[in-house]
Amino acid sequence: MSAVSISGLVKSFGRFKALDGLDLGVEEGEVHGFLGPNGAGKSTTLRILLGLLRADAGTVKVLGADPWRDVVPLHRRMAYVPGDVSLWPSLTGGEAIDLLGRLRGGLDDKRCDELLEALELDPTKRGHTYSKGNRQKVAIIAALSSNAELLILDEPTSGLDPLMEATFREEIRWERSLGRSVLLSSHILAEVEALADRISIIRKGKVVETGSLEQMRSRARTNVSATIDGNAALLTTLPGIADLRIEGHRVHFSVDSENLGDAMSVLSHHGMSALTVSPPSLEDLFLQHYGDPSDLSVEHDDEQMAPSFFDRHGRRRAE
Amino acid sequence: MIQALTGTGPLLRHAIGLDFRKLLPWLLIFAVFPLIAFSAYPSLFPSQADAVVLQSTLSANPAFSLLFGPATDLSTAIGFTTWRIQMFGMFFAALMAILTVTRHTRATEDNGQAELLDSGVVGRHARLASALVLAWLASAAVGVLVAVTLAFAGAPPSSAYALGSMLTGTGFVFAGVAAVTAQLGSVARVANTLAATVLGISYLVRGLGDTFPGADWILWFSPMGWAERIRPSAENNPWPFLLLLVASIGLALWAAWLSSQRDFGLGLIPTRPGPARGRVGMWGLTAKLNRLPLWTWGVNLLILGSVFGLVTGALSSVFASNPFVKQMIAFRVATEEQLAYAFVEVLVLLLGIIGAVVGIQLALRFYAEEEERRSEWVLSAPLSRLSHVAPTVVVSVAAPAAGMILCSLALGIASNISGSPLDVWKVVLQGIAELPAIWLAVGFAVALVGWAPQLRSLAWLLLVYWLLLTFFGQVLKVPEWLMDTSPFHVVPHVFSDGTDWGAAWWSLVIAAALVAAGLDGYRRRDLVCT
Incomplete structure (x- = not known):
């Protein structure tokens, strides 16, 4: 029971x-x-x-x-x-x-x-x-x-x-x-x-x-950062990729678990020289459901929650 | 000093925004009620002789000057209006000022809003100042409304403004009183109780001054007595109003000084640590939470009963010398004893209204627990809704009953001591006869708490309606069927022969049905969670 x-x-x-x-x-x-x-x-x-x-x-x-x-x-x-x-x-x-x-x-x-x-x-x-x-x-x-x-x-x-x-x-x-x-x-x-x-x-x-x-975690997206020497444009065509950011040779993105393998092979074909893969934290899981920050403040309630939540966790996530 | 008041303006605007709707019903009553009395005058007293009859009747029953103040001049409409509204007007203006000041000073410290406000760019005394100014504005609005509506209706402007200034002045002083008590009490309830006690005492003191011949000097001991000395339509004396104004400012300065002597959130009457363990359950908790109102009301009713009793005794000699009374007795219209009983009956009726105030207050107090989210926690224990509310219902039914017996007993005994041989048992029975009407008011409050707590102020509104109807209905020649909608109008007359208890039984049945409905409603409804 x-x-x-x-x-x-x-x-x-x-x-x-x-x-x-x-x-x-x-x-x-x-x-x-x-x-x-x-x-x-x-x-x-x-x-x-x-x-x-x-x-x-x-x-x-x-x-x-x-x-x-x-x-x-x-x-x-x-x-x-x-x-x-x-x-x-x-x-x-x-x-x-x-x-x-x-x-x-x-x-x-x-x-x-x-x-x-x-x-x-x-x-x-x-x-x-x-x-x-x-x-x-x-x-x-x-x-x-x-x-x-x-x-x-x-x-x-x-x-x-x-x-x-x-x-x-x-x-x-x-x-x-x-x-x-x-x-x-x-x-x-x-x-x-x-x-x-x-x-x-x-x-x-x-x-x-x-x-x-x-x-x-296993259902959620994994965060990936990598250094490559080739053009990363191919990544944009892959399914299941989100939050893609390209800074010169550095790429950052998150990817669905079923597309993780494909993403890795794309990276390795572009001369990958460094790789960080981190499992999603609870904050990431949470924010995936609350991706739209306006959701946090739509409903009537409290003044304290929405800002403090984003201050504490939003910033940490960006680091 | 100026710096200490920085931010008063914005705070005041904030307070007006919050309070506008709360003050509106007060103001409307003040705008309408004097006008009704004023415009009813010609039809009530078609000839001068009719007014003289009323004047004589009033002088035969000093209960009226004790409760409503002296009827200095009933020969004009404005004089009549003054007599009708002066006491209730002053009382409610004072009450409004007290509640307003406490709400924006002590109550905001209790619920944490003050901390938020004080952290802004506001001076040390800004919150107190804005509360006082708001109460002053509201009191001024009351006076101006009364004066302007009456002047438009055709009253001599000087008399109309004199009447208005009487109400405004009283509001001013009691705003000051509340500013002081807000510094003394450690929570809003205590502050309100202290200020209301001052109001009650000053009402009583001026009553003594008005009732006894040659006791005018007593009026100087009560702010309401000062206001009375304005004597609208008879003297229109502006000086007492200035005195009230000065007193109000003095009290405000005293309050400011006191507030700089105490810590934020605490009163000058300190709170001491208490026991680490407790043994109260739901009954004990209810008793504990209501201890303050129970004691203050108990003492107040006892004092009021005794004073009324002493007045009754002392007046029997005054009675005898009144020419009108002599005439009535000579023509066997009434015996001296009957006149004394008629006097006592009016006094007991007023005590009955106060009893209903006690009952309603206790019943509505239950909802405050819910509003302040304590009920939510208590109900997480194995406690049915019925056992949660039962102690409150029992207390709000039993306390007025005990109070009525206590004060009517005191009245009877005190009158005997001071030389008026009333039948004490009959006086007490008259007190008990008020109970069905009181319980009807309590039952209505319980029903509101059970079904629709957001409408709970209707309980007060109903009582005010009954009060106005019962005390003023007859003079305003309201039709009998409308009079019968007030249970206080149909209270049995114990002192007359062949007392009819029928209406009292009906009141009792309706009261029981309302209580049952309230209990059922509380079992069924959602808890109000804020």
Whole structure:
């Protein structure tokens, strides 16, 4: 049985279609990365899995049950970290953690203390005095000390500093070693790359690609740079070549896996003297689906995502 | 100083853009309501004698001066209009100013917008200044609207502008009060509560000044009392308005000084660390979140009930000396006791409206949790929608009930202490008789939260409609069927013989149906996720 299985999920808000026939499967015991910029429909999907929103069409099963109808028994078995945690101004962080624990009939106190220490959170501060990262920690601790079978994490590390991000990754690996299933939504590619067994990429309310990173790489284009002494014009006639750039004797391009062999033979016939072949990174995979930068900012949502994504990853890609 | 205000202009434009739609309904009410009262006057009082009758009736029941201020001059349409709108006008103008200032100062610090704005080219006091100027502009707009519409309708301009300046002046002062409380409270809710408490006290203090003969001097202790001294249509005295203006500026400067004494995002009333562990569940959480309103309303109702009771007792002697009352008693139109009960009934009715405010506020508070995305997190725990909302419903039904019993009991006891032998049990029963109407208002709020939370302000609108209808409908000769659309109009009269409880039972049934509908709606609808 899979932890989550969704097929043909549709959800609209007024005229805006947030999810448009989304399919997603999370196997038991795996960490599943759910990748896409804000506004692509990640949070909407997760909220449907939690029974906060009702699906317009499609079938959704969480741990074999209907998330809208079987809320209470289902939620005993799952825990959630929202994308933007908001705390009660008058309650301390510790009280908030215990509130969530009490609502679910008890927390693992030992695990809770461990996490408080590992994430260096002071639980005696009032809700409105925490920074964003610390609010995030409160929700992470509440979720991870609940012994839930399925963890649903919506951009859990936004606002955490790099040290805490590393600690968080260790904790997620620990959860996986206990056989827990994790659905990790994120737009931080490095995090997904480091943690996820399988990945689904969502775009405009649809999952456009799913599989392990290896599988995705084998399906995707390979980046090639080479030095040749002949004329590279022939390359332009080859099928499956993209992003071709010619700088004197240097050529750069990316090529489909089935045309890689042909491309190599063309290069070797033109006096190839240097060659770099790099497998596509997750960023490349992601950008192949989001090739048109305007896609990142079309949908309503957030101001932070689109620019930061391109600053960090777009520049690295160009290097 | 000038540098500290850099950026006030752009911030103000931004604030006006945000608030235009929020302020519009306030302004419309201010533009229309005085006009209705003004133009209804000739048909209500065809002859001078009719006005005299009203004046006499009013003097027979001091509850009216306590609640609505003195009727200095009912012989002219503008004098009548002044009497009708002065208290509610001042109260709502002040409320509007308070909410506006808090929304643009403390509330923006709470939700992080202030950080964004302050990082721009803005001086230290620019945000406070823009909020104050906005509230001042809104208050001025209220006054000008009232004055211009009345003057166009044929009122003497000097009286119309005097009435307008009364409302504007009150708005000015309470904008200043809110600017100060925004520095004191650590969150918007606390700041609003503090400012509203000042408003409540000043309303009460001026009530005492108006009710007791020769107690005019008490008016000096309340900003609303100062505004009253403008006495539109009777004196048209401009000096109190200047006093209000100066007070407002003084308060603004004080607020600016206070804000330079505190850190961004924190109040002068410090927040201390709390316990590392907690033991609250959904019920405990609901109780904790509502602790502040429950306490403040509880104390306010207790004070209000006691003051009303003391006034009742102290007035029995005033009663006896009033010539009109003497006449009524001599001709056996009414006994002294009946007059006292009529007085108390009006007071309890007002307490009932306040009870409904409490209930609506508590019910709508539930949606704030959803809006601030905390419900989303809480509902990820094994908790059905019904058990999520149930504590709120119970609190918003029970709290007004407890409040009504508390304040009517205080009223009854205090009146007995001060020498008016009212039947305490009957006073309490009159308080309880308001509950079906209160619960109807609460039920409507719950139904809105359950089905259409984006329309939740309709709950307030409905209450304002009921309030205006119940208190002013009869004087404006509104037809009976329209009067009956207010559950507060059909509240049983416990003090008269053969009390008819039928309408109360109907209110109760409708209230229960609305609550049930709200619960069902919340079970079915999507959570609002922002």
